[in-house]
Amino acid sequence: MNPLIVRFFAGALFVFVSLAGLPLVRADQDKSPIFDSAPKNVEELKAIQNQVRAVLPKILPCTVCVRIGAGQGSGVIVDKEGHVLTAGHVSGAANRNVILVLHDGKTVKGKTLGSNRLIDSGMIKITDKGEFPFAPMGKAADLKKGQWCIAIGHPGGFQKGRTPVVRVGRILSVSETAIVTDCTLVGGDSGGPLFDLEGRVIGIHSRIGGSIAANVHVPIDTYHETWDRLAEGEVWGGRSGPFLGVEGDLKSKECRIARVLPGSPAAKGGLMAGDIITKINGEAIGPYKQLGERLSKMKPGAKVKLEVKRDDDIVMLEITLGKR
Amino acid sequence: MxxxxxxxxxxxxxxxxxxxxxxxxxxxxxxxxxxxxxxxxxxxRKDSPQVLEAFRSVVAEPSKATVRILADGEKAALGAIVGPDGWILTKASLLNGDLHVRLKDGREFPARIVGVHKHYDLAMLKIEARNLPTIRWADSSVAPVGNWVASPGVDRLPVAIGVVSVAARTVPNAKGAKPTPESGAGFLGISLEEAEEGVKVSQVLPGSGAAKAGVRVNDIIVSAQNKTIDKPENIDKPEKLINLIMRCKPGDSVVLLIKRDGKELKMQAKLGKRPRSRGEFQNNLGSKLSKVRSGFPKILQHDSVIKPEDCGGPLVDLEGRAIGINVARAGRTESYAIATEHILPILYDLMSGKLPPRQSEVSAENLSPQQKVEAARAALRKAEEEKRAADKRLQEARQALQRAEAEARAAKDPTGQSQD
Structure with missing residues (x-):
């Protein structure tokens, strides 16, 4: 549920551990059904391992860290012109300055292009001249439940001495708007690539839920379908409406606030993580999802009165809603 | 940073x-x-029963060299048998209480800590057993990034599986393993600016302890006191007040001396709970993390979702070779092992008494009241054991003296009849 970008500033020195010493194993070129199902024995585990090892040297160098302002996310280079796919909440508005940290620790400059805020796709272009390694794009429509996949990114942001972090997992569900896998993600992974075992980009890391298996990726097909709009710097899909700035606990039967975004109307109004909203403008409220329903009927700038249970206290807050 | x-x-x-x-x-x-x-x-899922079943033969041998460690009868950790006559390597900070080791064959032995490496949070245990199967070490380079890894327990299937995410590496500026402070520190709810005298309040969070106490923007705080413990402390820099609040628990009351419009006011604020940072919040989503999970000078990172109480055991590759010892569930995406090549150089020191455990090392700072009780009990038990051992030595010494005196008397007695 939480966008995975982390917001902190890392040091200015980059040293990468070289992957040059990796022994390469020849990959079986035929797409094996082993890669779509549970391995039955050690031989099948080895077949998957050999395939992962064969593609990693090709796909690790295409994975980049993306820095915009003080925020950090991840991305993947997908063509020789230096187009970088990322998440919409990483790239944000068009034409912003980007620093990309390449696999070898070198940094290059870039600009944000377009994004679809609704599905969370985004694009960046490297503006420095040079030749960059890139990964081919696959098709999400071909994906199957149970298929093995590889997630790479920079969880927690770029860390000196740490190579891009590799996770291997399986596809748990595929829809037009989301791929869910058990490749664990966390802040900083946002925008990083999900690969199939052939080394094709099939998704872009977007958000997580409360379960360890709720890791959500933007399906690659939307990048194919909207390539021109993204490349031309169009930003769309944003909703206009009131903005509070909270994330809720979906497991709770109450309207429990898990996070308050700093600087948001909620933060300014004194709402805190762990608070349970019991009433909005005097009317009782149930689980968190009801909060969005209620707020969607209000206007930006409106004042909303919240009754909040905080530990053993009842706190009354008045918050002026912002604009999305 | x-x-x-x-x-x-x-x-x-x-x-x-x-x-x-x-x-x-x-x-x-x-x-x-x-x-x-x-x-x-x-x-x-990647850790579905079917997938775990494929790892059965991988962990068959290593699980015989893996032990369950119990502290006061509760599952505390796993451990790796590193010497056939009862040497067991495990995660040090999990060893609070009366320790027992359960082997795969069901036998159970009392265990004592003989060595602790504080920076890696590793401990050596000794049990009185012989001819135990030991883990088979391999340099972690045999399993590069992307290779499968399994964490054997004492059952048929591994407790966790995953892949190597990042090869063994030196962590810059790591100062040794340490407990991660809990997010439950005290929270006052104000932002501060430096001022000529005291510190100036630049923001007051509505609904917070500070707001309820009546603190306002532009108030100057000149002193503060945690009512339950400390004396009033002069506040001349924001850091001083921040540190004072960080030492407090939620629910503590803090008395603030405030200057407003030339007047001095005394206010008492009840602290709330410090909200978790975003990274902290996300890392805690979906799995329980080890209390001691950062500061290791060298780590091998893998993506197995391992339980904190399953740390301390070996991490093996598909050949069943131990490429390291699991030391932490560190975040949503990561578990840490100390790689074999970083363990072997300290293994003998852990056994020989060169790295002896100290009560303060094992039971670190930041203990909960319950853990303090446990630590105190353990210290009492240890003292009692030492007293028993000392009593025994005292008795033996007395007997030795008696014998020696008797011998001396016999030597003086030429008839020798006093002997026997």
């Missing part, structure tokens, strides 16, 4: 973030809501 999260977040466009969350809710619910679908999708 850590920048101003507040401003950067603003810069980042909050609207996008919430928009995204709302937009994403549907897909997430679809992925996990209906029970039948959830059960079905569990079958597709």
């Amino acid at each position: 850590i920048g101003d999260t507040r401003t950067s977040l603003r810069r980042f466009g909050l609207a996008v973030i919430l928009g995204l969350i709302v937009a994403s809710a549907g897909s997430l619910v679809q992925a996990s809501a209906p029970t039948t679908q959830k059960q079905k999708s569990n079958a597709f």
